[in-house]
Amino acid sequence: MVLHLDKIVPIGRTLDEYVRMFSLTEYDCKKLILSVADGPASFNAEGTQLGYEIKSVDPIYVFNTQQIKTRFYDVIDNIIEQVEKTANNWVWTYHKSPQQLKSNREKAMILFCQDYEQAKKENRYEIGELPKLKYKDNEYKLGLISHFLFLYSAHLDQQFHLDSISEMLRVCQEVRIFPLITLNHEISPHLNFVIQSLEYKGYNCKLEEVSYQLQPQGNKMLKITKLNQ
Numbered sequence: 001m002v003l004h005l006d007k008i009v010p011i012g013r014t015l016d017e018y019v020r021m022f023s024l025t026e027y028d029c030k031k032l033i034l035s036v037a038d039g040p041a042s043f044n045a046e047g048t049q050l051g052y053e054i055k056s057v058d059p060i061y062v063f064n065t066q067q068i069k070t071r072f073y074d075v076i077d078n079i080i081e082q083v084e085k086t087a088n089n090w091v092w093t094y095h096k097s098p099q100q101l102k103s104n105r106e107k108a109m110i111l112f113c114q115d116y117e118q119a120k121k122e123n124r125y126e127i128g129e130l131p132k133l134k135y136k137d138n139e140y141k142l143g144l145i146s147h148f149l150f151l152y153s154a155h156l157d158q159q160f161h162l163d164s165i166s167e168m169l170r171v172c173q174e175v176r177i178f179p180l181i182t183l184n185h186e187i188s189p190h191l192n193f194v195i196q197s198l199e200y201k202g203y204n205c206k207l208e209e210v211s212y213q214l215q216p217q218g219n220k221m222l223k224i225t226k227l228n229q
């Protein structure tokens with residue numbers, strides 16, 4: 001695939017946001033984790049410092065630090081301006097204001113950039129894209145995916161969602177997905193189809209409320225496990 005960085009919004013979240021989005025316990029963090037569509041989040045950088053074993057996968061890892069950083073600064077002010085104009089449509093319990101949202105995103109970007117080149121040498125950031133992953137069956141204990149599936153429901157159809165999640169479940173013993181709503185702040189039209197299809201295949205799907213929220217209704221995570229676990 002030829003990836004054009006000017007079509008991508010490389011915005012990432014911090015470890016604290018990941019812990020809250022996925023209700024990660026200390027026990028969860030000690031598992032071998034595959035974090036898909038991880039982009040320029042600082043989850044891997046910060047988690048590695050704490051001794052966690054995280055592999056991040058994203059198509060943007062084809063680019064170098066400077067390219068990702070430049071693209072971030074090209075888009076961030078415009079995004080924050082749009083959020084400021086619609087401030088009443090967001091929930092300010094975690095990030096207290098649009099400016100604090102910007103500084104948290106900047107913090108994640110800086111931590112990611114400091115880690116990125118060295119981490120690539122250690123294979124902690126690998127180029128890859130759903131709906132296929134190059135990893136072996138059950139290679140990872142926990143698969144995470146934040147702000148990609150369900151969020152882009154208008155661009156990615158229900159079959160793509162089912163194929164992608166099934167692929168993550170092939171590779172990971174458990175998968176957690178956040179958020180479950182679209183860019184328009186609506187519950188994803190693909191959610192019920194995905195849950196019904198996975199339950200039919202024998203997976204256990206659980207919707208769990210989490211302690212992170214920025215979008216209205218956006219405080220639920222989908223946790224999927226194999227029934228014998």
Ligand SMILES: C[S@@+](CC[C@H](N)C(=O)[O-])C[C@H]1O[C@@H](n2cnc3c(N)ncnc32)[C@H](O)[C@@H]1O
Pocket residue numbers: 008009010011012013014036037038039040041057058059060128129130131145146147148
């Ligand atoms: C909004 S960012 C989320 C980054 C990070 N997960 C977070 O929440 O901070 C969405 C990411 O999905 C990645 N992406 C786009 N297409 C993908 C695909 N087919 N498979 C995996 N990741 C993809 C983008 O490159 C981008 O980094």
